Amino acid sequence: MADVRLASVSKRFGTTAALTDLSLDIEDGDFVVMLGPTGAGKTTTLRSIAGLDTIDGGDITIGGHSVAGLTPAQRDVAMVFQQYSLYPHLTVRDNLAFPLKSPLMSLDKAAIKRKVAEVAEVLHISHKLDNKATALSGGEMQRVSIGRALVRDPAIYLMDEPLSSLDAKLRSELRVELKRVQADLGATLLYVTHDQIEAMTMATRVGVLDKGRLVQFGTPRDVYENPASLYVATRLGLPRINALPANVFGAGAPSGATTIGLRPEHIRQGEGRSTRVTRVEHLGDQTRLHLDLDGHALVTLTDAHSALSPGDTLSVTPANPLWFDSAGARVG
Amino acid sequence: MSGLSSAWSVTEPSSRQKWIAGILVIGYALITMMPLLWVFLTGFKTPPDSISYPPKVIFEPSVEGYVNLFTTRTRVTPSQLDALPPPANFAEEIVRQRDMVIAGPSKFGERFMNSVIIGFGSTFLSIVLGTMAAYAFSRFRIPFTDDLMFFILSTRMMPPIAVAIPIFLMYRQLGLSDTHLGMILLYTAVNISLAVWLLKGFIDEIPREYEEAALIDGYTRFQAFYKVVLPQAATGIASTAIFCLIFAWNEYAFAVLLTSGNAQTAPPFIPTIIGVGGLDWPAVAAGATIFLLPVMIFTILLRKHLLRGITFGAVRK
Numbered sequence: 001m002a003d004v005r006l007a008s009v010s011k012r013f014g015t016t017a018a019l020t021d022l023s024l025d026i027e028d029g030d031f032v033v034m035l036g037p038t039g040a041g042k043t044t045t046l047r048s049i050a051g052l053d054t055i056d057g058g059d060i061t062i063g064g065h066s067v068a069g070l071t072p073a074q075r076d077v078a079m080v081f082q083q084y085s086l087y088p089h090l091t092v093r094d095n096l097a098f099p100l101k102s103p104l105m106s107l108d109k110a111a112i113k114r115k116v117a118e119v120a121e122v123l124h125i126s127h128k129l130d131n132k133a134t135a136l137s138g139g140e141m142q143r144v145s146i147g148r149a150l151v152r153d154p155a156i157y158l159m160d161e162p163l164s165s166l167d168a169k170l171r172s173e174l175r176v177e178l179k180r181v182q183a184d185l186g187a188t189l190l191y192v193t194h195d196q197i198e199a200m201t202m203a204t205r206v207g208v209l210d211k212g213r214l215v216q217f218g219t220p221r222d223v224y225e226n227p228a229s230l231y232v233a234t235r236l237g238l239p240r241i242n243a244l245p246a247n248v249f250g251a252g253a254p255s256g257a258t259t260i261g262l263r264p265e266h267i268r269q270g271e272g273r274s275t276r277v278t279r280v281e282h283l284g285d286q287t288r289l290h291l292d293l294d295g296h297a298l299v300t301l302t303d304a305h306s307a308l309s310p311g312d313t314l315s316v317t318p319a320n321p322l323w324f325d326s327a328g329a330r331v332g
Numbered sequence: 333m334s335g336l337s338s339a340w341s342v343t344e345p346s347s348r349q350k351w352i353a354g355i356l357v358i359g360y361a362l363i364t365m366m367p368l369l370w371v372f373l374t375g376f377k378t379p380p381d382s383i384s385y386p387p388k389v390i391f392e393p394s395v396e397g398y399v400n401l402f403t404t405r406t407r408v409t410p411s412q413l414d415a416l417p418p419p420a421n422f423a424e425e426i427v428r429q430r431d432m433v434i435a436g437p438s439k440f441g442e443r444f445m446n447s448v449i450i451g452f453g454s455t456f457l458s459i460v461l462g463t464m465a466a467y468a469f470s471r472f473r474i475p476f477t478d479d480l481m482f483f484i485l486s487t488r489m490m491p492p493i494a495v496a497i498p499i500f501l502m503y504r505q506l507g508l509s510d511t512h513l514g515m516i517l518l519y520t521a522v523n524i525s526l527a528v529w530l531l532k533g534f535i536d537e538i539p540r541e542y543e544e545a546a547l548i549d550g551y552t553r554f555q556a557f558y559k560v561v562l563p564q565a566a567t568g569i570a571s572t573a574i575f576c577l578i579f580a581w582n583e584y585a586f587a588v589l590l591t592s593g594n595a596q597t598a599p600p601f602i603p604t605i606i607g608v609g610g611l612d613w614p615a616v617a618a619g620a621t622i623f624l625l626p627v628m629i630f631t632i633l634l635r636k637h638l639l640r641g642i643t644f645g646a647v648r649k
Contacts (some may be wrong), residue, residue, distance in 0.1 A: 072547040079548045085541035089563040102550030148549070239345050 002063030011059035098319035272317025374617035397614025454519035462527025534568025570637035
């Protein structure tokens with residue numbers, strides 16, 4: 001395990017900038033989650049660290065040493081690909097053992113066997129070890145592919161949306177499992193996702209990417225509560241933050257603010273402006289209210305057993321709003 | 333109604349359609365196999381039976397053709413024949429019935445081995461060079477890739493025999509005439525364009541992620557190629573090898589022109605059997621039958637690779 005540092009990394013594909021002046025410090029033992037929509041540069045960041053893509057500018061250091069010019073093998077990283085990329089001609093056992101049999105490792109057969117059995121146990125694939133990699137379900141393939149990374153003890157684990165193709169139940173199980181494994185091993189992890197629940201539950205730090213730039217980096221709590229911009233605020237939180245013109249609730253906006261950002265839990269009910277209920281979604285543990293305020297849509301949460309129905313009137317007022325200027329940057 | 337009850341899916345052919353398809357396939361197979369079957373049967377006829385009119389379908393089998401294929405014989409007078417000790421083996425016995433004795437082995441065994449060495453040697457070389465070239469074209473950014481690929485293909489745009497005379501002169505100058513190496517190089521040169529094109533198609537189909545995973549797993553690019561790409565290209569390599577072998581094995585014109593003694597292959601040799609002691613069709617047919625076997629065995633051995641389609645599916649597209 002080691003620190004990984006990106007210093008002003010830039011990368012272009014033809015005329016499109018994939019990464020622009022990206023600096024990121026991943027400390028030993030960190031679980032860093034990169035958030036961002038498709039095309040924000042998440043995967044490119046991983047591939048650049050792994051050495052699968054060369055960077056055009058800046059520097060990447062692993063454990064204090066620049067990795068410029070090193071092959072992926074020399075960088076001592078493990079990666080889980082979004083497409084499982086299991087070797088189809090090998091069994092699950094051989095897939096898991098593949099990194100351990102590399103010429104860089106000098107492990108004896110017994111040690112390889114022990115490692116493979118250990119990891120298979122953790123990921124609940126022990127009973128599938130002798131299957132061909134192609135004879136697995138999607139969830140099993142993805143677990144094998146995570147396992148192929150976990151058998152090693154690299155400087156950093158790089159994971160590219162490893163849970164995105166799994167069903168909800170398996171995803172939440174593996175989320176807990178991954179977090180546990182990371183904590184047990186003290187592993188350093190860079191994890192890419194667009195699933196905010198994964199980001200909030202697993203990360204020690206969250207980085208938010210926008211068009212190849214790192215727009216905020218901090219603890220999940222900090223990024224959630226103090227987003228640097230409206231863009232960051234929309235990346236975290238479900239239902240999404242409500243963005244309304246700054247003056248809909250009357251005066252009180254700080255100077256320069258053009259937008260008021262209201263997270264669903266930042267709307268107090270029972271006083272203030274009256275709104276019309278347009279939809280009520282009963283989710284069991286909570287109820288989402290869709291409100292209409294002078295033609296602006298608002299979403300908030302209410303009691304699970306709320307008796308409100310569409311057409312009802314509800315008065316609301318902001319509590320702890322976030323303010324943003326016309327460019328989307330945070331004010332006040 | 334019977335169609336509805338028997339078919340699992342609307343795309344599944346009905347049992348009547350399957351019957352018709354089966355009959356057509358079997359009929360086609362019989363027509364195409366008839367000449368081969370005739371050659372095979374002729375190999376076991378006696379020379380008079382082989383040229384009898386009307387042709388004999390039912391006949392008493394004989395291995396005379398095979399004996400004649402592997403031996404050279406000399407005619408002797410009946411008195412000389414009577415003076416000889418009793419025949420030592422069945423071959424001698426068959427030959428003496430025609431007032432002849434075995435003078436020695438024929439060149440067929442040697443020519444057949446030449447075919448094996450040259451055919452398999454050039455196939456091996458074509459596959460090794462073709463796979464590496466195809467991998468490079470598939471994976472690396474090579475300037476003028478399209479033009480280079482077209483150039484490689486263009487070597488097939490004229491019949492190879494069109495350059496026979498320059499090659500003949502060149503080979504004589506280089507001392508490659510009538511050598512195994514010369515024939516291996518020549519057949520490889522003809523086959524390599526086919527090999528590169530076929531294999532590039534197969535390697536293009538193998539996702540790069542596998543090699544990237546192997547690179548990260550601690551392997552060099554060559555090791556990744558060897559351990560990950562090659563096993564998955566096995567299907568393509570097998571079918572390409574069959575095409576290359578069939579060409580090199582059957583090639584006649586260059587073999588006639590460039591080989592005579594040392595490196596002569598079986599195709600130019602087999603017709604020469606005809607001239608030895610009259611029209612010996614059974615010997616020619618026996619030679620053709622034995623000549624067919626290696627390609628047949630090679631194809632059967634590689635059949636499972638040809639039919640196998642298991643390598644896709646482990647990457648989500």
